[in-house]
Structure formats: C-alpha cells, structure tokens
Amino acid sequence: xxxxxxxxxxxxxxxxxxxxxxxxxxxxxxxxxxxxxxxxxxxxxxxxxxxxxxxxxxxxxxxxxxxxxxxxxxxxxxxxxxxxxxxxxxxxxxxxxxxxxxxxxxxxxxxxxxxxxxxxxxxxxxxxxxxxxxxxxxxxxxxxxxxxxxxxxxxxxxxxxxxxxxxxxxxxxxxxxxxxxxxxxxxxxxxxxxxxxxxxxxxxxxxxxxxxxxxxxxxxxxxxxxxxxxxxxxxxxxxxxxxxxxxxxxxxxxxxxxxxxxxxxxxxxxxxxxxxxxxxxxxxxxxxxxxxxxxxxxxxxxxxxxxxxxxxxx
Numbered sequence: 348x349x350x351x352x353x354x355x356x357x358x359x360x361x362x363x364x365x366x367x368x369x370x371x372x373x374x375x376x377x378x379x380x381x382x383x384x385x386x387x388x389x390x391x392x393x394x395x396x397x398x399x400x401x402x403x404x405x406x407x408x409x410x411x412x413x414x415x416x417x418x419x420x421x422x423x424x425x426x427x428x429x430x431x432x433x434x435x436x437x438x439x440x441x442x443x444x445x446x447x448x449x450x451x452x453x454x455x456x457x458x459x460x461x462x463x464x465x466x467x468x469x470x471x472x473x474x475x476x477x478x479x480x481x482x483x484x485x486x487x488x489x490x491x492x493x494x495x496x497x498x499x500x501x502x503x504x505x506x507x508x509x510x511x512x513x514x515x516x517x518x519x520x521x522x523x524x525x526x527x528x529x530x531x532x533x534x535x536x537x538x539x540x541x542x543x544x545x546x547x548x549x550x551x552x553x554x555x556x557x558x559x560x561x562x563x564x565x566x567x568x569x570x571x572x573x574x575x576x577x578x579x580x581x582x583x584x585x586x587x588x589x590x591x592x593x594x595x596x597x598x599x600x601x602x603x604x605x606x607x608x609x610x611x612x613x614x615x616x617x618x619x620x621x622x623x624x625x626x627x628x629x630x631x632x633x634x635x636x637x638x639x640x641x642x643x644x645x646x647x648x649x650x651x652x653x654x655x656x657x658x659x660x661x
Contacts, residue, residue: 376397389427417430464493466515472573514651517638520575529642534637540626561585567597577634
C-alpha cells in the first residue's frame with residue numbers, strides 16, 4: 348500500500364463516525380468514478396470517460412478516501428489499481444450505483460406516465476372559446492400526450508381539482524375557490540345582448556343597472572362565473588327568464604328572440620358582427636372579470652399542465 352494511502356487512512360480516521368448517512372456515504376458521482384477506475388485501470392481514463400479533468404478525478408478520490416477513512420487506490424507511473432480495501436468498497440459501490448440506476452428508471456417511468464395524459468377542467472366560456480387554440484398548440488409540442496377536457500361551471504372545476512380528477516383548471520369568477528392557487532391568464536367583459544327585434548336593441552340611452560337587475564334574463568346557472576360577476580355587479584338579480592347550463596345554449600336562446608342575455612364578449616363576437624345580436628350598453632356598472640388558471644394549493648402544475656399554462660400567456 349502506498350504512503351499516500353496510509354496518510355489518507357490516518358487523516359480520515361478522525362472524520363468517520365456519527366452524523367447523517369449523507370455525510371458518511373460518498374456521493375454517487377464519486378462511486379461511479381471508483382467503478383470506472385476499477386474497470387479501466389487508469390485514473391486518467393476514468394476521468395475522460397466521465398467528462399472531468401484528471402486533477403478533478405484525483406481530488407474526488409482523495410476526498411472519498413478521507414470520508415471513508417481508508418485508502419482505495421494505489422497510484423503509480425504504470426497506472427492506478429485498487430487496494431484490497433478499494434476492491435471491497437467497489438463491490439459495495441456497484442450495488443449502490445445499480446440501485447440508483449433502478450431508481451432513475453423508475454422515476455423516468457413515473458414522469459412518462461404523468462406526461463402521457465393531461466386532464467383539464469374549464470368553465471364554459473374558456474372551454475368553448477379559448478382552450479381549443481391552446482390545446483392545438485400543446486399538441487404541436489406534445490403529440491403523444493392524451494388530453495381530456497371536462498367542461499362545467501367554476502364550482503364544478505374546483506370540485507374536479509380538489510378530488511384529483513383534473514390536473515389544471517380554468518375559471519372566470521370573481522374569486523378563487525377555496526383550496527386553490529391561481530394565476531391570471533387574461534381578461535374578459537360581460538355584455539348585455541338582445542336579438543335585433545327586441546325593444547332593448549333600439550334603445551338610445553344605456554340601461555340603468557336597476558332596470559337590468561329587475562328584468563328577467565336568460566342566464567347561466569348558479570355557480571357559473573358569469574352569474575357570479577353579474578350578481579355582484581348589480582347587487583342581486585330578478586328571477587331568471589330561462590336558466591341554462593352552457594354559454595352556447597344561452598346564446599342560441601337570445602338569438603331566437605326569447606329574451607335578453609348577459610354573455611362573455613368572447614362568445615358573441617360573430618353574432619354581433621353579423622347582427623344576429625345587438626350589444627345593449629349599461630350605465631355606471633363594470634362587468635369586467637379576470638380569467639384564471641387554477642390548481643390545488645401547494646401543487647404548482649408540472650409536465651404537460653405547466654406547458655399548457657405557459658401557452659395561455661403567449
């Protein structure tokens with residue numbers, strides 16, 4: 348055994364003992380280096396294989412010897428060979444590295460399984476008018492990810508997320524449902540619309556908020572973001588003329604002349620442009636709202652959910 352190895356044993360003897368396992372067991376990179384030295388019989392060759400310099404490899408071996416309190420490698424002009432103790436430690440190191448490789452393969456399998464699907468829950472306006480474009484962009488980036496979309500009102504989106512039935516959600520209400528974190532991804536505005544034959548379509552003056560609140564309207568169901576914003580802005584609503592569970596259904600009823608409705612500006616652009624519906628101004632009331640991505644508190648989106656979230660801000 349070389350004199351440098353004996354010095355390592357003497358130096359290391361003071362450092363071996365208590366403390367956490369992480370302080371007593373060499374790091375994985377050092378064990379991989381030791382295995383390479385054993386296989387190649389050369390510290391320089393092992394350094395090249397691992398993509399580090401020879402001085403760095405020598406330093407790592409010396410550090411491991413100090414940590415363990417034993418000499419591992421005899422160095423000579425003819426190369427490097429393991430000491431008897433080094434050969435024994437190498438056998439243990441091989442088991443650790445093999446276990447680490449199995450751990451890494453398992454973790455990759457978990458990532459692959461996570462990345463193979465994405466479950467999205469979204470309130471109706473976002474699901475119908477914004478998500479299709481975002482999902483097309485995501486498919487271009489992740490063609491192998493299967494996406495499922497659950498559309499419902501904001502309350503239903505929260506329930507899906509909190510029961511682990513969705514990975515990412517989108518809502519349109521005034522506030523974030525309890526138990527969820529959020530990020531604002533856009534803005535929207537509700538507008539009052541009516542068919543061209545309706546008396547409101549020919550008004551010259553904006554509606555007063557009190558008149559709007561007192562008029563039976565075609566509305567989304569309770570729990571929807573649209574209903575929440577409208578109710579809060581007007582301080583209460585008359586009994587609905589018709590209550591429907593989708594933006595498309597509310598819009599169709601308004602176009603048919605059944606009565607006035609309050610809908611997202613995003614949802615009626617085409618109908619306004621073609622004069623199938625008319626925008627009815629309302630005085631002194633704001634019907635603006637934030638569009639939010641939501642997820643369970645403390646569980647920020649990862650994998651495909653994180654990529655979809657980034658696309659909403661593009």
